[in-house]
Amino acid sequence: MSKQLRPVFDKPVIHCPLSTLVTAKIREIMVLTSPEGQSQFQRLPGDGTQWRRSLTYGAQPRPEGIAQAFVIARELLNNGPAALILGDIIFHGVGLGRKLTGHTNPAGAEVFGCPVADPSAYGVVEFDEAGQVLPIEEKSASPKSRYAVPGLYFYDSDVVEIAEQLTPRGRGEWEISSINQEYLRRGALSLTLLDRGTAWLDTDTFARLVQAGQYVRVIEERPEFRIRCVEEAAWRAGFLADNELCALAGPLTRSGYGDYLLRSRDWKSPIAQY
Numbered sequence: 001m002s003k004q005l006r007p008v009f010d011k012p013v014i015h016c017p018l019s020t021l022v023t024a025k026i027r028e029i030m031v032l033t034s035p036e037g038q039s040q041f042q043r044l045p046g047d048g049t050q051w052r053r054s055l056t057y058g059a060q061p062r063p064e065g066i067a068q069a070f071v072i073a074r075e076l077l078n079n080g081p082a083a084l085i086l087g088d089i090i091f092h093g094v095g096l097g098r099k100l101t102g103h104t105n106p107a108g109a110e111v112f113g114c115p116v117a118d119p120s121a122y123g124v125v126e127f128d129e130a131g132q133v134l135p136i137e138e139k140s141a142s143p144k145s146r147y148a149v150p151g152l153y154f155y156d157s158d159v160v161e162i163a164e165q166l167t168p169r170g171r172g173e174w175e176i177s178s179i180n181q182e183y184l185r186r187g188a189l190s191l192t193l194l195d196r197g198t199a200w201l202d203t204d205t206f207a208r209l210v211q212a213g214q215y216v217r218v219i220e221e222r223p224e225f226r227i228r229c230v231e232e233a234a235w236r237a238g239f240l241a242d243n244e245l246c247a248l249a250g251p252l253t254r255s256g257y258g259d260y261l262l263r264s265r266d267w268k269s270p271i272a273q274y
Contacts, residue, residue, distance in 0.1 A: 015228040023097030052239040065173030070163040086151030093198030108188025110154040113147035122148035
């Protein structure tokens with residue numbers, strides 16, 4: 001589920017996960033929202049054609065868990081691989097797009113590990129000396145590692161079938177951890193540790209939202225790199241030509257955002273985000 005949070009960010013938070021998916025060169029994206037919020041999200045990015053992407057929208061009638069997204073998006077996936085990213089997280093790091101591109105067609109499931117100061121607040125991945133993934137614990141009081149699993153997952157074409165066979169647990173939700181555990185049982189779950197310089201920011205609480213806003217502000221005001229600029233991500237990924245980027249920038253120059261897009265054309269080397 002995604003959130004529209006304007007107090008800290010000058011662009012909606014939904015642009016953060018969208019830019020991550022675009023850097024991974026994913027072409028077809030479904031934005032899953034509540035039925036009430038769907039029209040607001042459609043108004044912001046539209047159908048994605050301005051970025052040479054295809055955006056569709058799905059509604060989750062009730063908050064019954066992340067894993068239900070695969071069932072709702074069954075037709076879009078069409079027996080193909082899938083990626084899922086939560087709408088309230090931010091990824092930023094050197095070469096992140098290139099790293100993610102290598103996982104868009106996995107043989108099984110691919111999850112990521114990121115070291116955190118308080119692993120008890122997250123799902124934690126444990127692995128042995130050979131790098132083999134052991135059972136993933138959800139918010140354990142005594143976590144067995146300090147590597148949390150951020151809300152970004154890549155799956156093969158079996159994910160819809162696995163999701164459809166899930167039994168809601170605990171709070172009556174279809175849990176993403178149940179999908180991961182099934183892939184683990186099959187011996188088809190792989191782990192990639194995010195590079196040391198990769199930032200993973202969760203905005204699911206007000207305190208974390210403020211912290212993320214401070215991080216984004218520093219990055220964007222000092223080096224002036226936009227963390228959630230979908231237009232630039234699409235251009236650097238080769239989906240937009242120079243003239244198309246300029247066309248998108250034109251109506252946005254009064255806000256300063258368009259000026260940034262025009263300046264980005266002059267940066268020949270990839271910026272840290274990509």
